[in-house]
Amino acid sequence: MPKEIKGLRQFQANCRRLSGEIDGLVGPALRAAAVxxxxxxxxxAPVDEGxxxxxxGVRPLPGGGFVVGVFGEAEEYAGYVEFGTEDQAPRPFMTMALMQTLAEAPGIVPPLVDGRIRGAVKSYKV
Structure with a gap:
C-alpha cells in the first residue's frame, strides 16, 4: 500500500513557484553589481572630471543582464586610456573596477537575493 507524504503536493507547488520567481530575482542583483x-x-578614472x-554608465542588454562601459564622446578614447598606447602607459580604470566589484559581489548579490527569496517563501501556503 503506497504511503502518502502529507503536504507533498503543496511543497511541489511552492518549489515550482519559487523556481519561476528566481528569474525575477537575478536581474536586480546583476543591476546592483553593475551600478x-x-x-x-x-x-x-584617471581624471577628476570630464x-x-x-x-x-550601465546599460541593459537585450534578453537580460547589463553592461558597464564608457558611452558617449569618451567612448572613442577610453580603450587607449585603459590599455595604453606606444606613448602612454595603461591606466586600467575599468579592469580595476571589475576586480573591486568581484571582491564585493558576495556582499552585494546574496543578501539581495536571499532577502527576496525569504520574502517569497513566507507568502507560500504550508
Missing part, C-alpha cells in the same frame, strides 16, 4: 562597478570605474568619468 557598483560603474561607481568604481568613475572613481578610478567626459571620461561622466560617460561611464
Amino acid at each position: 557598483a562597478m560603474a561607481g568604481h570605474a568613475k572613481g578610478n 567626459t571620461l568619468r561622466s560617460d561611464v
Whole structure:
C-alpha cells in the first residue's frame, strides 16, 4: 500500500513557484553589481572630471543582464586610456573596477537575493 507524504503536493507547488520567481530575482542583483562597478570605474578614472568619468554608465542588454562601459564622446578614447598606447602607459580604470566589484559581489548579490527569496517563501501556503 503506497504511503502518502502529507503536504507533498503543496511543497511541489511552492518549489515550482519559487523556481519561476528566481528569474525575477537575478536581474536586480546583476543591476546592483553593475551600478557598483560603474561607481568604481568613475572613481578610478584617471581624471577628476570630464567626459571620461561622466560617460561611464550601465546599460541593459537585450534578453537580460547589463553592461558597464564608457558611452558617449569618451567612448572613442577610453580603450587607449585603459590599455595604453606606444606613448602612454595603461591606466586600467575599468579592469580595476571589475576586480573591486568581484571582491564585493558576495556582499552585494546574496543578501539581495536571499532577502527576496525569504520574502517569497513566507507568502507560500504550508
